[in-house]
Amino acid sequence: MSRFTPKPWPRKLRSQEWYGGTSRDVIYHRGWLKNQGHPHDLFDGRPVIGILNTWSDLTPCNGHLRELAEKVKAGVWEAGGFPVEVPVFSASENTFRPTAMMFRNLAALATEEAIRGQPIDGCVLLVGCDKTTPSLLMAAASCDLPSIVVTGGPMLNGWFRGERVGSGTHLWKFSEAVKAGEMTQAEFLEAEASMSRSTGACNTMGTASTMASMAEALGMALSGNAAIPAVDSRRRVMAQLTGRRIVQMVKDDLKPSDIMTRDAFENAIRVNGAIGGSTNAVIHLLAIAGRVGIDLTLDDWDRLGREVPTIVNLMPSGKYLMEEFFYAGGLPVVIKRLGESGLLNKDALTVSGETIWHEVKHVANYNEDVILPTEKALTQHGGIAVLKGNLAPNGAVLKPSAASPHLLKHRGRAVVFEDIDDYKAKINDDALDIDETCVMVMKNCGPKGYPGMAEVGNMGLPPKVLKKGITDMVRISDARMSGTAYGTVVLHTSPEAAVGGPLAVVRNGDMIEIDVAERSIHLDISDEELQARLAAWTPNTPAPQGGYMQIFHTHVQGADTGADFDFLRGCRGAPVGRDSH
Incomplete structure (x- = not known):
């Protein structure tokens, strides 16, 4: 069984380039920081730990992270480190327009440069809301300084x-x-009033809890971190233990590149299938892997998740919430179950310095109605289904555990919405020619099209269909869907409509067929007709001029590779530089 071999200690730390010695430049850096009341011996070579805090009053999921940061600091002090709290860009799912996803890459870039340009030896990534977890993991992967995640935890049950x-x-x-x-x-x-009755992130297996689970499954958080409720005292204990652990990680030189290996990403993909995790995890893990330099693809998602049963009985796939998941034993129980089924790379390293199997092999399941036996799984073939065909040459994704079984093989007439505004203008009109057998198609909601790829893929059904008692229809778009949502929804269709993907030329009345078992999605027109339509297609919106939106539109890549910026992929490290004053 492999374990991490620590590097020799003591070593000269990166922060000593700023604070060690007696030169004019060092005195400049050190002297200014002393105005906070820090004694001189704090600069004697102990690790400087950056607590990268995504707290914001406008990020409700993370509204309690200022308090949690104090527990992280306590742990850092106890272990002999020097904690410095650093506020970083916080992309709130609840408030940012046009969509928080548009700012994930900006948050990652800003955080990366906060790490790269300041005297930090190790990082605690203090996160919670959907985009804060992947953005900080992307930044940490790019810089490759010792880093560890602690999440804010989910809200109490509503x-x-x-x-x-x-x-x-x-x-x-x-x-x-x-x-x-x-x-x-x-x-x-x-x-x-009952939906958000405590601090914390979504209490379903939405994107926030999914990404907390992904951080733990990747080995980037201490075992058990993902499910502890935000207001539970054990969440504060986890924060303090994380503060202690990062100091030792710096001393051992245990870095993200040591932990986020291909084996770790394979584990995370399978865990996502077992928990019924959000389709958003696909885009985020592809982006994080690209920062580490791991060639992760949609085909990996389909191959690795296909045989994984969904055993966590949580909304939106099941009936319970994150509180019950924690009380049942949380993510360690799921990881153990995968290990017992031969679906875990047991030797994958974690931030503890031990293997992932070492961390979970003795845990117990305390509620088998929440974490189900395999034979009672919500679906025996969970994971994320990746559909391909002439409508999605680069792939589209669907979450089987949240879909209606009778719609997983379906052929229907397309009812087309050119964009989200067209959808809103038409969907409530009883004159709309649509019934439950149709396939709802929405265009121009991908990374470039929205812009930012908003969570509008789970289009609400028309009232005249809902009044029949119908609760699900096949829906196809290049958008994303909230991790809290459900339905037979095909998402992330690539290439997206805004760049001239086949989705752009679907017309009302076209017949579309999906077959999830066969992983196919087909627009029922001839190849010649499809090529003629594509040749005649022209963009319907001009490229944005100026500001971050122009940077985003120019450099964002497709959903099938993680929707990261083309110039940010790859681990570039954290070069030490000293300015001259």
């Missing part, structure tokens, strides 16, 4: 009239119920 309320999941459910006439607007407003 309750409304005796029913569990899952953040996000019930928002979609209740909204559809209002349109169907099954719930009043007043009841919807009453239910709002």
Whole structure:
């Protein structure tokens, strides 16, 4: 069984280029920092730990991270380090327009340069909301300084009239119920108060909890981190232990490139299948892998996840919430189950310095209705299905555990929306020629098209269909979907419509067929007709001029490779530089 071999200690630390010695430049750096009341011996060569904090009043999921940072600092002090809290770009899912995804790469770039340009020897990535976890992992991967994740944790369960309320999941459910006439607007407003009753991120297996699970499955967080509720005292303990651990990681020189190997990414993909994780994890893990230099593809996602049963009975795929998942034993139980089934690279290293199997082999499952036996799995073939065909040459994704079984093989007439505004203008019109057998198609919502690739792929159904009692239809787009959402929804269609992918030329009345078992998606027109339509296609919106939006539009890559910027892929390291004053 492999374990990490620490580098010899003591070594000259990176921060000593700023703080060690008696030169004018060193006195400049050190002297200014002393105005915070730091004694001289703090600069004697002990590790400087950057606590990269994504706290913001406008990022509700992360609103408690200032308090959590104090526990991280306590751990760093206890282990002999020197903690410095560094606020970094916080991309809130709840507030950013046009979409938080547009700013994931900006957050990663800004954080990378905060690490690269400052006297930091190791990093604690203090994250929570959907995009903060991948953006900081991308930054850490690019710089390759010792780094460890601690997440803010999920909210407590919501309750409304005796029913569990899952953040996000019930928002979609209740909204559809209002349109169907099954719930009043007043009841919807009453239910709002029950959706977010404590600090923390979504209490479903949405993107925030999925990415917390991905960080743990990759080995980048301490075992058990992912599921502890935000307000549970054990979340604060986890933060303090993380502060202690990062100091030793710096001394051992244990870096992201040692941990985030191909074996680790394979583990994460399989864990995502087992937990019924968000389709957003596909884009984020592809981007993180690109920063480390691992050639991860959509085909890897399909191959590795195909035989993984979904055993975590959480919304949106199941019925429970993150509180119950934690009480049942959390992610370590899932990882152990994968190991027992031969679906885990057991020797993959973690931030503990031990292997992932070492961390989980003795854990127990305390509720088999929450973490199910394999024979009672929500679906025996979970994971993320990657569909390919003439409508998606580079691939599109679907989450089988959140889909309706009877729609996994379906042929229907396309009802086309040119963009999100076209959809909003038409969907509530009873004159819209649509029924439950149709396939809803939305264009121009990919990385360049929206721009930013918003979570609009789970298009709400038309009221006249909902009133029949129908709750699901096949929906296809180049957009993303919230991890809290559900339905037979084909997402991330690549190439996207805005760059002239086949999705751009779908017309009302075209027949479309999906067959998830065969991993196919087909637009039923001849190759000659398809090529003629593509040759006649022209972009319907001009490229943005100026500002970050222009940078994004110019450099963002497709969803099939992670939607990162072309110039940020690859681990570039953290060169030490000293300015001259």
